[in-house]
Structure formats: structure tokens, C-alpha cells
Amino acid sequence: ALAAGASLINDQWGLKHDPRLAELAAERGVPIILMSNQRDRGGYDGSIKRDTAYYTDVVAEVISSLRKSLKLALERGVPWENLILDPGIGFGKTWQQDLELIRRLEELKELGRPILVGPSRKSFIGLALGLPVEERLEATAAAVAIAIVKGADIVRVHDVQAMVRVCRLSDAVIRSAQGV
Incomplete structure (x- = not known):
């Protein structure tokens, strides 16, 4: 993917x-996004059941997982400034745990790296609100705005134009209030 023009590794x-992958990121000098993902607890094929809770405290365990990933990346030569963290909303967690991660997202800031979230059209929205994927735009906008309020630095979305507006307004309210 890097040879084809990609500018980071996810x-x-x-x-x-x-x-x-960390060695490749270090060698190429590109950022790497490190996701916390326990989906493979149900098998490498991702067969975890969405209603199975494997976490005692999802946020604490995600922080621990990301801390381990950071350590591995640094040991393999990735510069600190090239590390981005993703709590893995929708990956190996129940929909309630996904909501808890968004609710407590600011706790991940203790890791000192930018936080990326990808709540767009995710199943937690459908399960929480009973909506099919094609009707999740407004709820995605709410999740994006809340994630920004809670400390997200980067969002991964499908409906780019609408979410750019959500991000710009959220940033204007939050970042200007913080003197940024």
C-alpha cells in the first residue's frame, strides 16, 4: 500500500x-495507527460474539493494550511522533462497551498520543437505536461530536462532507474554549 501512495499504516x-509493521513504519518514516482489538479472542477469523463481554473494565484494558502496542512500536524504531492510537470501537467489544469507550475517551489521553476513532455507521449505533446501517448518519454525527468533546483528534468516517462540518463546529466550540 505504501508503494501505491499510502501515507500511513493502519x-x-x-x-x-x-x-x-512497526519496522516498516520506522523504515519508511510514516505514521502508524495502533488499534486495540480483542476480536481475535473468538478466533483469528474475528468470530467473537458481539454480545460477549471479555473486559472487566473496557477502558482500562484498552489503555493497557495500547500501552503494550506503543512499547512494541518504540522498541522497533517508530518515532514517538509517528504513533496514533485507536481504541477499536466496533472491534471485539459489545455495543455497550463501545459506548463506554466513547463516554470515557478522555482517559486515553494519558497515553500522550493522538486518538483516532471510527464510529461511522458502526453496529453499536444500530444496536443502541435499532437503526439499519443506511439510517445512521445523525447518530454517527452525534458520536463524532461527542468523541471530539472527549478528546478524539482524528475521526474515520464514511460521510465526509457532513462529518467535516460536525468536526469543524465541534472543534470551534471545544478548541476555542480551551484556548487552542
């Missing part, structure tokens, strides 16, 4: 399955 396994 590792949905947080270096658990292929730590060589």
Missing part, C-alpha cells in the same frame, strides 16, 4: 499479529 491488531 494496524487493526496493534502489532499483536505482525510486529514487522
